[in-house]
Amino acid sequence: MSSIILEAREIRYRYPRGMEAVRGISFHIRKGEKIALVGPNGAGKSTLMLMFNGMIRPDSGIILFDNEPVSYDKDSLRKLRKRVGFVLQNPDRQIIAPTVYQDVAFGPVNLGYSESEVKSAVREALRYVGLEGFERRPPHLLSGGEKKRVAIAGVLAMDPDLLVFDEPTSGLDPSGSEDIMELLDELNHQGKTIIISTHDIELAYPWADRAILLLEGRILQEAIPDVAFGRPEYVRQAHLSMPILLDIYFELEKRGYSLPERKPRTVLDMLQVIDVAFKKTPCCHASPGTISVFDVDSSPHDSLPGWLASHPGVSIGAMGTRAKQHASDNHIVLDFTYGVIDKCILRAIIGESSLILTSTGMVRRVEHRVLEFATVSGISVPVRLMD
Amino acid sequence: MYEELLEDIAQTNGLREVNTYLKLVAGLGAILLCLLSTSFIAPLFIAVLLSGAIILLARVDARTYAELFIVPFWFAAMSVLVIILLSGGSEVYWSWNPFSWLSISISRESLNEGIFVFCRVIGGMSALIFIALTTPMTDLFIVMRRCRIPDAVLDLTMMIYRTIFMIMHLLVQTYQAQVMRLGYSSFRESIVSFSTLCGSVFIASWDAGEDLVRAMDTRCYAGKFALLGETGPVNCYSLAAVGLFLLVSSVIVIITRNIVMI
Numbered sequence: 001m002s003s004i005i006l007e008a009r010e011i012r013y014r015y016p017r018g019m020e021a022v023r024g025i026s027f028h029i030r031k032g033e034k035i036a037l038v039g040p041n042g043a044g045k046s047t048l049m050l051m052f053n054g055m056i057r058p059d060s061g062i063i064l065f066d067n068e069p070v071s072y073d074k075d076s077l078r079k080l081r082k083r084v085g086f087v088l089q090n091p092d093r094q095i096i097a098p099t100v101y102q103d104v105a106f107g108p109v110n111l112g113y114s115e116s117e118v119k120s121a122v123r124e125a126l127r128y129v130g131l132e133g134f135e136r137r138p139p140h141l142l143s144g145g146e147k148k149r150v151a152i153a154g155v156l157a158m159d160p161d162l163l164v165f166d167e168p169t170s171g172l173d174p175s176g177s178e179d180i181m182e183l184l185d186e187l188n189h190q191g192k193t194i195i196i197s198t199h200d201i202e203l204a205y206p207w208a209d210r211a212i213l214l215l216e217g218r219i220l221q222e223a224i225p226d227v228a229f230g231r232p233e234y235v236r237q238a239h240l241s242m243p244i245l246l247d248i249y250f251e252l253e254k255r256g257y258s259l260p261e262r263k264p265r266t267v268l269d270m271l272q273v274i275d276v277a278f279k280k281t282p283c284c285h286a287s288p289g290t291i292s293v294f295d296v297d298s299s300p301h302d303s304l305p306g307w308l309a310s311h312p313g314v315s316i317g318a319m320g321t322r323a324k325q326h327a328s329d330n331h332i333v334l335d336f337t338y339g340v341i342d343k344c345i346l347r348a349i350i351g352e353s354s355l356i357l358t359s360t361g362m363v364r365r366v367e368h369r370v371l372e373f374a375t376v377s378g379i380s381v382p383v384r385l386m387d
Numbered sequence: 388m389y390e391e392l393l394e395d396i397a398q399t400n401g402l403r404e405v406n407t408y409l410k411l412v413a414g415l416g417a418i419l420l421c422l423l424s425t426s427f428i429a430p431l432f433i434a435v436l437l438s439g440a441i442i443l444l445a446r447v448d449a450r451t452y453a454e455l456f457i458v459p460f461w462f463a464a465m466s467v468l469v470i471i472l473l474s475g476g477s478e479v480y481w482s483w484n485p486f487s488w489l490s491i492s493i494s495r496e497s498l499n500e501g502i503f504v505f506c507r508v509i510g511g512m513s514a515l516i517f518i519a520l521t522t523p524m525t526d527l528f529i530v531m532r533r534c535r536i537p538d539a540v541l542d543l544t545m546m547i548y549r550t551i552f553m554i555m556h557l558l559v560q561t562y563q564a565q566v567m568r569l570g571y572s573s574f575r576e577s578i579v580s581f582s583t584l585c586g587s588v589f590i591a592s593w594d595a596g597e598d599l600v601r602a603m604d605t606r607c608y609a610g611k612f613a614l615l616g617e618t619g620p621v622n623c624y625s626l627a628a629v630g631l632f633l634l635v636s637s638v639i640v641i642i643t644r645n646i647v648m649i
Contacts, residue, residue: 053605055601055604055605078607078609081604081605081606081607082607086605088598088602088605092553092556093595093598093599093602094602095549095602096546096549096599096602096603096606097545097549097612098524098525098528098545098548098549099525102545102612106603106606106608106612107606107607109611109612110606110607110608110609110610110611111607111609112609136525136526137398138394138398138523138525138552139549139552140549140552140553140556141395141398154606155606158606158607
């Protein structure tokens with residue numbers, strides 16, 4: 001287990017002349033975890049999150065960052081805020097400067113980076129969120145999703161270890177939300193710890209490593225998502241709804257089917273559950289289809305069009321911002337942009353082949369997920385790395 | 388957005404990537420030449436050329452440009468009418484004395500003077516609109532910093548720029564919400580609605596201001612506003628075009644200095 005990055009011990013906070021928003025909360029978060037803070041409006045999510053970077057000082061109790069108690073003098077706060085990036089719910093309120101470049105550069109400049117360091121930090125951050133070429137655009141001419149990305153880039157440019165997102169998907173269209181969740185996944189894969197607050201159970205359920213349910217300033221439940229969202233009485237108390245996959249799982253269980261222990265988190269998991277429940281041999285095709293992986297960072301780009309021409313009808317998915325950028329630059333129509341590996345495995349089981357475009361860091365994840373699937377289901381899907 | 392702003396046109400115009408200094412030199416030089424010229428021909432030439440540049444090179448919609456031009460155009464036309472009627476001259480074509488203390492006349496000199504002033508206004512206007520439509524504010528910030536405008540003033544200007552659009556957005560939203568509930572259906576109602584509009588936008592902008600401070604704090608604000616990007620490099624074609632434009636205009640100013648309309 002990795003070390004603890006953020007810990008809260010019995011923290012309490014009361015707004016001036018207001019009600020007590022946080023009533024004794026303790027928890028800890030480890031490095032590299034993906035945490036979803038879930039709860040109804042007014043449960044204290046935002047207040048709690050503002051404590052993570054010292055914007056609000058708890059009345060009692062302590063917060064430890066990297067095993068050091070947070071101190072509230074100006075210098076320590078600056079150091080803390082460099083390491084804890086905070087993305088507000090409303091990007092309009094986070095974007096300060098008149099152009100995208102200036103806004104993303106704001107943090108690095110104030111951290112005292114040299115001009116060339118600022119430039120490379122901004123370039124890197126914008127590349128990461130897929131907004132290259134937007135440097136001179138003014139924020140008020142961007143779409144909601146683009147503004148959100150600018151806000152995220154502004155925080156990424158400071159290279160924090162812990163990223164806190166207040167409602168990252170609010171106000172975005174479904175595909176925009178999926179893109180942002182994928183971006184969060186990608187960031188996590190680079191070793192960042194991520195905390196989000198959300199109402200969107202369907203997005204949080206497959207994404208999070210752990211979920212913390214908050215209600216009236218207290219922790220109602222803190223567990224892995226299928227446990228946290230799997231207790232109807234808690235879900236009801238927290239004004240949430242059960243994720244649809246879990247709901248189906250429990251309904252099947254109630255009808256007396258014997259189901260695998262592991263709760264389904266994706267459609268692929270669900271299909272396994274159904275296969276087991278109805279005693280069906282899972283494979284309807286003698287040989288599963290192949291998943292080809294194309295690394296947009298290292299593979300030669302000219303090999304792709306030829307391959308696509310010789311393999312018509314193959315489903316194509318892209319994982320990560322750079323891969324999606326590559327696809328749109330080369331006019332490749334994508335079939336999957338979210339949950340790509342699972343969707344491709346689903347295709348493979350019914351004998352169809354597919355192609356995943358991705359960046360170097362994520363290639364291993366494809367192999368890992370396919371192996372994991374093979375141990376659970378006994379079907380080994382061939383993965384071929386293109387070069 | 389509620390309506391298209393000049394700034395939005397400038398952000399997307401066809402000459403956006405041309406070096407900011409070049410555009411400013413072209414625009415300001417044109418204004419200077421309009422003022423120096425003693426004949427109506429040079430300003431007219433500048434107006435035609437710059438209008439052509441705005442419509443053909445900057446690819447600003449001709450209709451939008453015409454709408455922009457129409458207000459100063461009428462203003463200039465009416466002022467010039469007064470000049471023509473009230474200033475006297477030796478070669479009088481028409482005159483009328485309604486009262487003993489008032490005489491209205493049209494003379495050769497007054498006509499020439501009127502046409503000259505009118506062309507000057509048109510030339511100057513087209514140069515100003517040329518700058519406004521091709522050079523967005525964000526590029527002017529870079530020039531302002533080069534001109535050694537104090538950082539505090541510049542930072543404030545940039546924050547105000549960003550805030551204007553936020554408040555504008557708030558204003559439009561609140562206004563639409565009022566219109567949807569028939570807020571401006573009668574005169575009395577309009578006055579009440581307008582006052583609540585002002586009040587709520589004031590409070591909302593106050594809120595936004597506090598959020599701004601918070602947002603800057605979360606990102607380690609230490610008194611420094613971000614560096615600016617760079618303007619596009621000076622391209623030899625555009626340099627030649629601007630040079631040629633100013634040269635030809637100057638030559639026209641000199642050659643035509645004694646030419647009058649009639």
